[in-house]
Amino acid sequence: MTIKDLAAKTGYAVGTVSRALNNHPNVSEKARTAILQAAQEMDFEINVNAKQLKQTHSNTVLVVVKGIGNELFGEMVESIQHLIAQTHYQLVVDYMDEDANEVARAVQLCREKKPLGILFLGGINDHFRRDFASIDIPCVVVTNDASTLSFENLSSVTTDDREAGRCAIEMLIALGHQKIAVIGGDRDVSDTSRLRFEGCVKAFAAHGIPFDPRRDYQGVRFSYQDGYRATKALLDSGREFTALFASADVMAIGAIRALRESGKRVPEDVSVMGMDGLPIGDYLVPQLTTVAQSVSSMAQRSVEILMDGIENGAQCRHETIPFRIYRRESVRELQE
Amino acid sequence: MTIKDLAAKTGYAVGTVSRALNNHPNVSEKARTAILQAAQEMDFEINVNAKQLKQTHSNTVLVVVKGIGNELFGEMVESIQHLIAQTHYQLVVDYMDEDANEVARAVQLCREKKPLGILFLGGINDHFRRDFASIDIPCVVVTNDASTLSFENLSSVTTDDREAGRCAIEMLIALGHQKIAVIGGDRDVSDTSRLRFEGCVKAFAAHGIPFDPRRDYQGVRFSYQDGYRATKALLDSGREFTALFASADVMAIGAIRALRESGKRVPEDVSVMGMDGLPIGDYLVPQLTTVAQSVSSMAQRSVEILMDGIENGAQCRHETIPFRIYRRESVRELQE
């Protein structure tokens, strides 16, 4: 079942069939309907490999998602799908492990799918530095600032992570907390983690509160387990704190468990604040206070910027999307 | 950068280059090393489309995952990756939306990737009935019983969902509970949901406990939100219960929240039991009692059965993997 068969069946030449199938111009209405109908009847399906082998362009927009279990990205993909569905572009989503090289993969996919543009959900700047040069279509990294990379076809849309970290700590301080511990990602690996961390440091400094990263900060992976472990380590070290900021909700969940096992109640004994704004935070007991990234806004701006690049050859931009703090049950005001 | 260039560069013919690249026999060691090295230097990457276009077989094993956000499948994919990594097969994982037709997608991927076998993570029997006929390679559905479908190349590996549902209720009854509500998936759509439900009914019947599905059962989607809503509905209906079985952990999480908002404590006022054994259950407060599916065992048997089919042409099988109940903090014994 190839387009040759379709051609034979309809009496047209393969060229005409191909054009009809791809909505190209210069096909009579008569031919188009005849061919489309025949394709339907014989339930013809095009051979993607042959198509992509010959094709120089496609109308595909690619989304490269780093970290399969990442709930935040899950939501974002949904938003993006929704937005792209309203255009004439086709969306291809590619999921990969947390620790894979997303840029190398994208290079590969470019050869394969010939996309018009790429949306990266998550990423590591080093990977871009190393492998991005060979990509020459408009791209947008989401949740990662790429302004320092200065590739002219690489935009970025991020939450202002430094400011978010700062505001989180500010809020805890405003509530009367002075002894605040922080757990977050490894700031040597992840820029996002580093920025959030720097924001925290800034807030502490502004209030003259001493903060020693080696004692008060645990840098680990973004997972329940690592949040749990990091908090355990903090507790075991004998550090005292009335509040804990976990720079990812998944860590906060692990942290709450660790606190509980040490006999601390949340928020009575320790206030816990997360970050990201995952849906589950709303369902936990206690509900999680969190610095929420605006998933839908980020998705929307990313798509807009990408489209502007694809359709108008617009210059790259680096934008910041406002976050929002949801104060819920897991933090309390400290009474004097 | 094609194999032609490689051929030119090394002085060999494209045929030899192709064979060297694919570890085919009849290539001198000298030629092989020369070619491989040249490929390395020019960082040659093969054109997947051209390769797959011409290829009749590949050494690919395909995993079709239904439901991106499904933590259970996330774990399972990891296990599978680990198992396949020890073989000479290549793994391709394809993720899709909860409500997509996984079999139609698989048919498409067969044409594209020419895999040796397929592992379905999740699935709907109706889709198989409708579209599976055209697939003729060994396949295994995981978490879904396919024995009633009687395709001779379709195996299945499942938890005994009916028995799991029964045991869950039995345990609650053994702990002294008589008024037990159940929330689960829509049993008209999902076989898994139906089986779990039937198990519950069986347990109730065995103990002469009245159970009216229309009053005591809420059938909704597998999500926090739907677990929450279903529980709210149950509470609003005025039904009294001392225990609640949610036939998915995500639902249980939503349920606990709903209970809490109605002033009920878990487990003091209502015991809650989930099912699946998601990692997060361990970190919740209270820790979630759950009927855990043995992810690693399921992954292992699935891969073994698939391999047996691929390598030895073994007949299909339909196996059941033991589940295990983790009794944790969210249930309590009812004192008389």
Added chain:
DNA sequence: TTGTAGGCGTTATCAT
């Protein structure tokens, strides 16, 4: 062991 040539199913280019 190595080289040669034909063809996989499609798109794209050029005629017509």
Added chain:
DNA sequence: ATGATAACGCCTACAA
């Protein structure tokens, strides 16, 4: 508007 035909990059007989 349609048809014929040359690529696309690779694999695979088959010949050498």
